[in-house]
Amino acid sequence: MRLPFLPMILLASVLSACDNSNKFADETVSSLGISYQMREFKRQGGSKCPSETATVKAEDALCASVKFSYPEISSVTQPELATKMNELIKQQLLDQIEGTPSELVATQSLEAFADSFIQDYTQDSNNFTSWELERSVRIIHNTNTLLTLLFEEFGFTGGAHPFNGSRFIVLNLANAQPVSLDDLMNPGYEAALNVAGEKAFREARQLTDHSSLEEDGFNFANNAFVLNDNYGVNKDGLSFIFNSYEVAPYVMGPTEFTIPYEDIRSLIRPNGLLGSKAQ
Template sequence: MGKQYVSLLVILLTASVFLFSCSNTVNRNAGALEFDSIQINEVGHLFGDTAKPGCNIAIHFTYVSTSSDNKLKDSLNNYLLSASFGNKYMTLSPNKAIRLYKENYIKEYLKDLEPMYAKDEAEKEDSSSMQAWYSYYRGIESHVQLYKKHLLVYRIDYNEYTGGAHGMYMSTFLNIDLHTLSPIRLDDLFVNEYEEALTDLLWNQLMADNKVATRQEVEALGYTSTGNLEPTENFYLNDKGITFYYNIYEIAPYVMGPIEITLPYEIMSHLLSDDTMVLNEVRYNN
């Protein structure tokens, strides 16, 4: 009996140490946030006829499901809804917001395109080309890219096709300071008058990534043919550095896709501000 008691005590003590360790791991991040997602995929056909073209809307939305701070949870979800779908949806519950967004998208599609389709059909336009021209698509997918201490990095991917040669797609990154529940901007991360020096670093990294020695060689590859290379507010943080993300057409043609340039913290340490607590947590507390 005594041996059984000792064995049970050892098991309980081991379990308590394990649970305490797990609790510390989970709760060391602000708000002890946990996440879930809502997914929908629906088609609305012109005139309710499945033989006719339609619009397809697909959503995968990640939201805060639980937190040790309900005010933080609600405020974050409002912000994520606003960034993903627009301000008119930010005060709704995630389920209601997505349902309403889906309904509005299909309703607007039918309202705008049914009269045009009826006219084309009456004029006996080529049915195969009409099918492609009137088949619309919108996809919105979001997920948490990083959650560490007081930093939440959230990615939103947007993809849309409204007829034509090809669709459009873009990705947006939100770096959220959970101290203040506000987006982190470049001005929060860098010392004053950083722009020119940071632009030089971006050029140097882009040359290194493409294994060329001059800016002219980079330009010959197609970079900066659609826009100037300069620091963008569309970036994301991690424990290694800052990645600047340029969507299609921002600095390169569609065929080259989005461009990512990652600058390690070490090479821009002279430009980084020491006052940004969130950045210091990410850089120095691994």
């Protein structure tokens, strides 16, 4: 993605607050003085974009549009924690669903990212349709120790079909650091968690208990189910997402499922950040 100067025919952007300040869901977290406000950033550019004064039919538009929506965290009592969380949220908005962060992304702003996306569009002489990119970060769940964020992406830049994806991020509310499954589970949990995960996966996909995953259209190494690390903590259990193409063709779409706590209580560290859900 190219950056710098952006010569384009039309450019418009909006940054707004979507609603009033919100307390986190759990009262024990609210007592820490952490709250958030949803923000929305929009920018578009191209030779034929809709605007307040010009209506353009979708099929006639020649426009690239970018939209970000995200929570902006604030705290009077813990400003450093809020800053760390906001920096992480920004990083998620700028990163692709798959892959590792780049140095370029780390130094970009939302505005620069949007300008670069639109510039790529306006400099491509073969574009006969519009491009779009929407990314959002939502607060899914929190306890007094953990916060689950969900990053979602949808876009189209030409080709046979749009692209989309979702990624969970679990944070330790004491330091705003990402939390892995290894941090929450007892050593040696992997095999048993995979068994519970396959059960939940099959239920979500309405598969029989013993059918071949490969014959059902899924691509797991050696036809053996294995969880990924795209997980989130919620009130009912651990949720996982397999994005399109990850274990199945695009036409089959993504798979999201939840492993109930009652199926994995013995796997959870009793003295860990999720200890209240252990046996």
